[in-house]
Amino acid sequence: MPTPKYRFISLIYKDLFLNTNAARNAGFPLSTRRATGCGKALSACFLLLLPAFAQAQDARAQLDAAAQQQVAAELKSAAQKAGWKGMTFTVDNNLPNSLGKLAACPNEPQLRLLETPATVTARRRFEASCAGQSGWPVSFISQPRVYLPTVVASGAIERGQTLDAAQLKLAPMEIGKSSRGYFTDIAEVTGKTARRRLRADQPLTPALLDGALLVRRGQQVRIVASQDGIQASAVGESLANGKQDEVIRVKNLRSQKIIEAKVTASGEVSSIF
Structure with a gap:
């Protein structure tokens, strides 16, 4: 008895369905062959690669940590010598892409400065070595x-x-970008005068300020006169503001004479003959 036509069609769909399922379970890339070994589970292959990725990450992490530690020690030493208070810092390491293929150093990598930095904030060029390991030394900034x-x-x-x-107040500033100088103590600035108008939150530099006024107009001052080793003093009145070593006019309150005198200290002038 001949097989009905619809049964041939059913067998074709059944074969197609089985082949499709096989393809769906195949390894990557897709194949019509049944998956075996690593292709049977893609995640298993990926797990085999993790140790290599870990080594690359370890090499990068090793260099970053070593540079962070060495630069931090240098900065803390410089801060102590300079008397800096409240210093904070960051260290950005520009590590080479070749570290992705480099195995981690079994011991700590050794860093060597390739050139002495001009300032404490200048960039540093390091060479990192690992004895007996291929791919080393490595240079970075x-x-x-x-x-x-x-x-x-x-x-x-x-x-x-x-x-x-x-x-005045204190605010953090990146000192490597301050080419015109700065002050770290409010007492250094107190008493000085502004050379021009200063805006709120503007960092103060030596170029923006004049020396402190040691004598003010209308203030009583001590006039000191010296000649041939003999020194005498009198009370006077300042007729102008004066900073260190400036020459101003002063009235001698005893003789009422007006003389020129050089500002020598706060509230004190020296007579000029």
Whole structure:
């Protein structure tokens, strides 16, 4: 008895269905062959590669940690010598891409500076070595960024105004970007005068300030006169503001004479003959 036509069609679909299932369970890339070995489970193959990835990560992590430690020690030593207080820093290491193929060093890698940095904030060129290991030494760049609390204006300060502590505050600043200098102590700035108008939160530099006023107009001052080893003093009145070593006009309150005198200290001038 001949097989009905619809039974041939059913057998074709059945074969197609079985082959499709085989393909769905195949290894990567897709194949019509049944998966065996590593292709049977892609995740198993990936797990075999993890130790190599771990080694690459370890080599990179080793160099990053070694550079962080060495640069941090240098910065802390420099801060102690300079008397810096409240210093913070970051260290950015530009590690080469070749570390992805480099096995980790069994021991700690040894770092050597290839050149002495010009300043504490300058970048450093390191060579890292690992005795007996192929692929070493490795060179890379390390860039520290150092931040210090520096003196800034707490509000607007007008030109010619004498600064007092209430007008100043400390704020962190990256000192490597401050080519014009900075102050780290409010006491260093108190009493100085602004050469131009200062805006709020503006970092103060030596170029923005004049020396402190040691004598003010209308203030009583001590006039000191010296000649041939003999020194005499008198009370006077300042007729102008004066900073260190400036020559101003002063009235002798006893003789009422007006003389020129050089500012030598706070509230004191020296007569000029």
